[in-house]
Amino acid sequence: MIEDAAQGFGASYQGRRACSFGQIAATSFFPAKPLGCYGDGGAVFVDDSGMEALVRSLCVHGQGPGGKYDNVRVGINSRLDAIQAAVLLPKLKALEDxxxxxxxxxxxxxxxxxxxxxxxxxxxxxxxxxxxxxxxxxxxxxxxxxxxxxxxxxxxxxxxxxxxxxxxxxxxxxxxxxxxxxxxxxxxxxxxxxxxxxxxxxxxxxxxxxxxxxxxx
Ligand SMILES: Cc1ncc(COP(=O)(O)O)c(C=O)c1O
Structure with missing residues (x-):
């Protein structure tokens, strides 16, 4: 099950947080969302190390275990900019607090x-x-x-x-x-x-x- 929690980040059901229901979940940090950054951004949530490795690879052009030029699959460029992460960290705390x-x-x-x-x-x-x-x-x-x-x-x-x-x-x-x-x-x-x-x-x-x-x- 793929969970789309783009508008649900921060929500919960019976104490369980959105983004934890799917085998894989995604949220959006577009500025209009509950947790927005200052441009485009998002996150993927998994609870399985195999899936984690796959997602990490896909978001860096299908990078393999050999590093930068070891592309083992067709991926995309979906890295979150560090500047957006810096915006998101205090905003995540404010959302929670x-x-x-x-x-x-x-x-x-x-x-x-x-x-x-x-x-x-x-x-x-x-x-x-x-x-x-x-x-x-x-x-x-x-x-x-x-x-x-x-x-x-x-x-x-x-x-x-x-x-x-x-x-x-x-x-x-x-x-x-x-x-x-x-x-x-x-x-x-x-x-x-x-x-x-x-x-x-x-x-x-x-x-x-x-x-x-x-x-x-
Ligand atoms: C339910 C839902 N899914 C997915 C998206 C796509 O998010 P993004 O534009 O960050 O890829 C949105 C954004 O509007 C959304 O509301």
Whole structure:
């Protein structure tokens, strides 16, 4: 099982951390992620020395045991820059020490404000979300677009994650099931929108965001 924890770094289920469920797991340190560096970066998690050797080799152009010019397989250049690692080390500590708690507080304030008015995200019992995004569902696409328009007029950042479901991406056009509707995915993409979510969103700022959404509603 390959676990994609690009948006889940910091989350847990029944005390077990994201990135520890798959035989191999990956996360992203892209700046928008719960643990972001100052450019592109990511990490792979394994719990098996054979897999570790394979991943280490793949990320350095398929390097073999003989060192730099002993390429034994076709790999890629996927080394994390040292400068990004230097950024990530203190940020990892901050995530653990207080940012995850701060994210819970932001999510709880949104939940309390929008409960019964919009569909708020649910967290499975025993789960702790890292709240990479705070995504809501409006009643329909028209209402969603009206909310987005209102927020943008007020200079409040908002995003749609994601405007197109996977099956509707041009890259999959040739696949046999491309033409199927996948109604739930289409419906979700039309109705979803995401609000500012980060551990440094102050209560006063968040109140402005909430007020603008409620006005639009
Ligand atoms: C769920 C998921 N998987 C994978 C990725 C890819 O991460 P990266 O751009 O660091 O390769 C992303 C980033 O948007 C993501 O959200």
């Amino acid at each position: 207080y940012e995850l708690d701060a994210r819970q507080a932001v999510a709880e304030r949104y939940r309390a404000a929008f409960a019964g008015k919009l569909v708020t995200p649910a967290v499975t019992a025993g789960g702790v979300s890292a709240w990479a995004q705070y995504a809501l569902l409006a009643e329909n696409g028209e209402r969603r677009d009206r909310i987005l328009g209102h927020l943008r007029e007020r200079g409040i950042p908002c995003m749609v994650y994601y405007p197109k479901p996977q099956h509707a991406l041009p890259v999959f056009q040739g696949l046999p099931r491309y033409g199927e509707t996948y109604q739930n995915a289409m419906d979700y993409c039309a109705r979803t929108f995401s609000l500012p979510m980060h551990p440094y969103l102050g209560e006063a700022e968040q109140k402005e965001v909430i007020a603008a959404v409620l006005e639009a509603l």
